[in-house]
Each structure stands twice: as C-alpha cells, then as structure tokens.
Amino acid sequence: MSTAVSVRGLRMSYGAAEVLRGVDLEIRRGEIFTLLGPNGAGKTTTIEILEGFRKRSAGEVSVLGTDPGKATDAWRAKLGIVLQNWRDHARWGVRELIVHLSGFYDDPHDPGELLAAVGLDEQAGQQVGRLSGGQRRRLDVALGIVGRPELLFLDEPTTGFDPEARNDFHRLLARLAADDGMTVLLTTHDLVEAEKLAHRTAILSGGRIAVCGTPAELAQAVQAPSQVRWLEDGREQVMTTPDPSQAAWELHRRFGGPVPGLEIRRPSLEESYLGLIGRNV
Amino acid sequence: MNARALRIGMKRGWTEHNHLLRTRKELLGTLIGTVGVFAALTLWMGDSTVEETGVPTITFMMVGFLAFTVFGTALMTFPMALVTDREEGTLLRLRTIPGGIPAYLAGRAVTALCQIAVQSVLIVAAGVLLGGAPLPHDWFTLAWVLLLGTVATVPLGAAIGCVLPSRNAVGVATLPLMALMFTSGVFIPVTLMPEVLQWTAQAFPLYWQGLGLRAAFLPDTMLAAEIGGSWRLPYVAAALAAWTVAGMLLAPPLIRRVTRRESGSRLAARQLAAQRS
Ligand SMILES: Nc1ncnc2c1ncn2[C@@H]1O[C@H](COP(=O)(O)OP(=O)(O)O)[C@@H](O)[C@H]1O
Ligand SMILES: [Mg+2]
Numbered sequence: 310m311s312t313a314v315s316v317r318g319l320r321m322s323y324g325a326a327e328v329l330r331g332v333d334l335e336i337r338r339g340e341i342f343t344l345l346g347p348n349g350a351g352k353t354t355t356i357e358i359l360e361g362f363r364k365r366s367a368g369e370v371s372v373l374g375t376d377p378g379k380a381t382d383a384w385r386a387k388l389g390i391v392l393q394n395w396r397d398h399a400r401w402g403v404r405e406l407i408v409h410l411s412g413f414y415d416d417p418h419d420p421g422e423l424l425a426a427v428g429l430d431e432q433a434g435q436q437v438g439r440l441s442g443g444q445r446r447r448l449d450v451a452l453g454i455v456g457r458p459e460l461l462f463l464d465e466p467t468t469g470f471d472p473e474a475r476n477d478f479h480r481l482l483a484r485l486a487a488d489d490g491m492t493v494l495l496t497t498h499d500l501v502e503a504e505k506l507a508h509r510t511a512i513l514s515g516g517r518i519a520v521c522g523t524p525a526e527l528a529q530a531v532q533a534p535s536q537v538r539w540l541e542d543g544r545e546q547v548m549t550t551p552d553p554s555q556a557a558w559e560l561h562r563r564f565g566g567p568v569p570g571l572e573i574r575r576p577s578l579e580e581s582y583l584g585l586i587g588r589n590v
Numbered sequence: 591m592n593a594r595a596l597r598i599g600m601k602r603g604w605t606e607h608n609h610l611l612r613t614r615k616e617l618l619g620t621l622i623g624t625v626g627v628f629a630a631l632t633l634w635m636g637d638s639t640v641e642e643t644g645v646p647t648i649t650f651m652m653v654g655f656l657a658f659t660v661f662g663t664a665l666m667t668f669p670m671a672l673v674t675d676r677e678e679g680t681l682l683r684l685r686t687i688p689g690g691i692p693a694y695l696a697g698r699a700v701t702a703l704c705q706i707a708v709q710s711v712l713i714v715a716a717g718v719l720l721g722g723a724p725l726p727h728d729w730f731t732l733a734w735v736l737l738l739g740t741v742a743t744v745p746l747g748a749a750i751g752c753v754l755p756s757r758n759a760v761g762v763a764t765l766p767l768m769a770l771m772f773t774s775g776v777f778i779p780v781t782l783m784p785e786v787l788q789w790t791a792q793a794f795p796l797y798w799q800g801l802g803l804r805a806a807f808l809p810d811t812m813l814a815a816e817i818g819g820s821w822r823l824p825y826v827a828a829a830l831a832a833w834t835v836a837g838m839l840l841a842p843p844l845i846r847r848v849t850r851r852e853s854g855s856r857l858a859a860r861q862l863a864a865q866r867s
Binding site: 353354356357360362363382383385386388390392393394395396397398399400401405409410412413414452456464 | 693
C-alpha cells in the first residue's frame, strides 16, 4: 500500500462555524508532507481528526488503512504524535521518561540512541521541566518516534524557534524520515519552512485545499501576476500581467526601442502566498 | 485492560511517588500539612484525656487524622493531580500512546495508595512515639477499614477530578470536604452534633471510615461518644462497600468522557486562557 493518508470531502463544523468545507488530501508513504495555512485555517483541526482525537462532521478519512474514528491500540502503536504546547511530565527525568514511554511498544528505539539522535545526551539526567524550548521540542520528537511509528504527525513544531534552532530541527526531521522511511505530516504557517522541508505541500485556505504539490509546482501555481511599470506621456504607467516578458516585448515594439523607466516586479513566493490566502479567506 | 499497560502503570505510579518525595514543595505540603500539624498537636495536648473515659485526647485525634488522611488524599490531593495532569497535557500524552490511559489510571491509583500509606505510618508513629498513644488493639479491623476506606474513596476522587473544570475550581470543591471533616466525628465526637448533622455525616464515607478506625484503636469505654453506643462494624463495612460500588459506577464513564474530549487545541486554548488571566 503506497498511500499513508487519504482524505475525501472532509468537513468539520464547530456549531455554526464551518472550519473545513471539503478537504481532499492524499499523502504517500515515505514522504514529508506539510499542511500550510494561516492561523485559524483549520490545520490543528485537520491533524487531530487524522490522529483520531476529534470526530469529523463528514467525509471519508483513512489513516494507514484505518478510519481514525475507530482507533485501536494496534493502530495507535503505528503513529507518532507531536502536539503544540506540551508541558507535561515536568518532574520526570529526560531519559527516565523516554524509557517509561518506550515500554508501551513492541519494538521501540533504544533510549540511548534516541537521545543521541535528537542531541539530548547531555540532558539525559535533567528534569524535563528544566529544558529550554528547543530542547523540549526535540524531546517531544524523540517521544513521538520512540515506538518506530510508520507515520509521524507534528503540529507547528517550530513555532517560537530562532532561525538556527529551526535549521537544526529541519535537519533532524529530514534525517529521521530518511533513515526510517517514516511518513511525516507537519503543519506550519511558515511558507519558507514548508518549501525547505517538504516533498509536497498543501495550502489550506478557506476550509479547502487551495493548492497542492512539490515546491516547484507550488511556486508556479500560486505565482501572483507581476507588475510592469514604465514612463509614457510624462506619467508612470502600471500594468499587471501574468506574463511580464511578453508585456515588455510588446512595449519595446510599440516604442520602437528602449522603454523609458521600464521596471518589472515579480512578487516573491511569500508575497504570492499571502495574496493567495488573502484572496480565499 | 492489558497486562503490559497495568504493569507499566504500576511502575509509573511508584516513580511518580518518588518524584513527589523528592519535590520539596510537595513534601512540605503533605508532611507539614498533616503529619506536622498532628505532631505539633501531640506535643501541645500533652496528657489531657477525653472526659470521663481516661482515653488520652491524642489517641482520639490520631485516629481522626488517620481517617482524614485517607479521605483528603483520595478526595482532594488525587483529584487535584488529575486536573493538573489534564492542564499540563500529561493525560493527552498518554492518550497518544497505545494502552496509555489504563496505565495512567493505574499509576495515579498507585501513587495515591503510596501517599496514604506513608502518611498513615507517619501519623501513627508520631502519635505513638511523641504522644504516647497506644498501637491498635485490633489490627485486623485497622487493615480492612483502611483498605476498604481507600477503595471506597479513590474512584470517587477520580470522578471529582474529571468533573472539576480547572485547578482553580479545586479550592471550591475543598470547602464541602472541610465542612464534612468537622461534622463527621473524626475530630469532634459526632454525638455532640445536632441530630441533623449526625444524619448528614452518616451519609458520607468519612464518618464510617473514622468509626471503623476508632474501633481498632479505642477501648470500649469510648463507646458512650458513639451513635447507638456501638462500633457498628457491619454497618461500617456495608457503608464503605456501598460507596465503593457508587465510585466504581460513577468514575469510568466520567474518565472516558474526559479523556475522549482531550485534544491539542483544548490544551492550547487552556494555556492561552491561563496566560491571559
Ligand atoms: N474545539 C473548538 N471549538 C470551537 N471552535 C474551535 C475549536 N477548535 C478550533 N476552533 C476554531 O476553528 C478554527 C480553526 O482552528 P484550528 O484548527 O486550531 O486552526 P489552526 O491550527 O490552523 O490555527 C478557528 O477559528 C478556531 O477558533
Ligand atoms: Mg493550530
């Protein structure tokens, strides 16, 4: 089976508020997939439905071949989950907690190797409550993968990280995914993160998947129109076009030579993304 | 419930108990809070005796503290721990793990048992060594009353912990328990109370727990201060058993409801609310 997650027509309402209005997703085994969207788009809602923590209003959902609404322990053992804002088990030792939670699985990672893999061997004896934010999140990842999950969920794992910690975290995830052939679903509101980390990304906006694809496909799909400016009749002229090169060529022909004050501005991917979610929200 | 989850859960409870022993704040809270107060009381009361019985007041108080320790740990400390675990995401973490919830519950129960055991031993030790109170003359009654009293109240505590919306609400829930403490005859003989309060007290497990423990420690000369002039042990057993059944029926659906509702966004919303306040 090459599909890890399959979602069709997923809908979710909180009372009268419809947060998801027909989400379709297909995540392949072994890929790192990001779900990108602004705050409040419904990323946490979506991921929690997939994790079996939340009952959907409508739609078909299959996670590793099972409907998350009918979660069993055997199914749960194949998932790893890293949530936003965890502060639990503050009194436990780092290693003590990893050893404790590894006991629940049939073939867990060796706690020592895992600590080394996430760069916490020096903190092994420390209390969990005393870890820094970045260390805490790396511990959360270690706890998420301790049972060798087939599918790892991460909900905005790098929120609040400085750029260096974020880079380290991306490298860690990429390595873990490559080593174990694990499928990873990560949510983020940061386009740059999605672009750097993911094999494929889906943009969640307006309760639907607006665009889905590889970083290159994404760039092409969301590319907002460029602006072409020039001087004519003593005034600045502006034209908005999806094909600025064609526009410049036509201007050259009209002027019969150089175009005065010609300027072409292609919006960055980030600007395009903001435009896209602005349009759909 | 699978055997592995149960085994890990019991180990978990023991580990958490040791964490509590190593946490200064907790240690001071429980040790000074109950055992310390009792030890001070022991020294302060000296040789006074309960009127016309020749029984040292301190023996009566020791039994009261013992009963209240079980009651307080099961119905105040234990629910408080459940609420804290919910607020910090411990419950949610265990929910992400196969077999995590049964293990969690087993662990919490074991921790509560350890706390009750440690405090009971310390209270009796303080009473005997500092206050010259006698050891129980009826060990068998002591054992079954303590055990049944614990089994009767821990599921109730779990139910309370599931119903409390937040840690702030724990204080409110403590008030009726405090009222119960003073009317249940564990510190003030129940026959000194108005009849209405006597009947109220007998509806709750604390009264019966106290009565059974007094039967184990006090001589029959104290029976004058009891309702009906008897230890009424069959009633103690029946009342505590009834509360056990009630707790066992009440707790599981509430626990299921609370764990089913636990999710990352609830946790995030709670933390946001806590930051704002
Ligand atoms: N339990 C809930 N009850 C009511 N509304 C909710 C609940 N959880 C989320 N929402 C609302 O649903 C929307 C999407 O939330 P969420 O899935 O957390 O978005 P994201 O994770 O993308 O920021 C928000 O408007 C939020 O307020
Ligand atoms: Mg979210």
